[in-house]
Amino acid sequence: MTTEGQDPLRRLDDPEYPALTMSQAADLLGVQAAFLRSLDSSGIISPHRSPGGHRRYSRRQLTLAARMRVLLDDGHPVASAEVIVGLQDELAAARADLARLRERPRRD
Structure with missing residues (x-):
């Protein structure tokens, strides 16, 4: 337990927690460390x-x-892959917003 009374392993549940070294990350993704350095x-x-x-x-x-x-392996240049990922994220956010709006009760 930490001084805050929380289990330190709970940090691993946080998607933003920097838990992996470069070699661990590269092994997990099946890439060379140079790929991560290039990103x-x-x-x-x-x-x-x-x-x-x-x-x-x-x-x-x-x-x-x-x-x-995946995008780079499909032949997209880095700049294009970055734009595609950004657009995919925007689309996912818009779909989530739409789903939330559909769940709200209507005011007639």
Whole structure:
């Protein structure tokens, strides 16, 4: 237990928690570490840095890296893949908004 009374392992449930090293992230995604470094240098993913300067990746960042990999493997240039991912995210948000609006009671 931490001083706040919370189990420190609960942080692993947070999709933003930077839990994985670069090598762990690369192994999990089935990519070379250079792929993750290229996403970092292009500004697509900005991993957390440990006090020693090592990159740490969150689940949300790994999800983005996996989506980028699929698009790049399909032959899209990096800039196009980044735009596609952004548009997919906007569409998902719009669909979620629409679903919420449909669930609200109507005021006649």
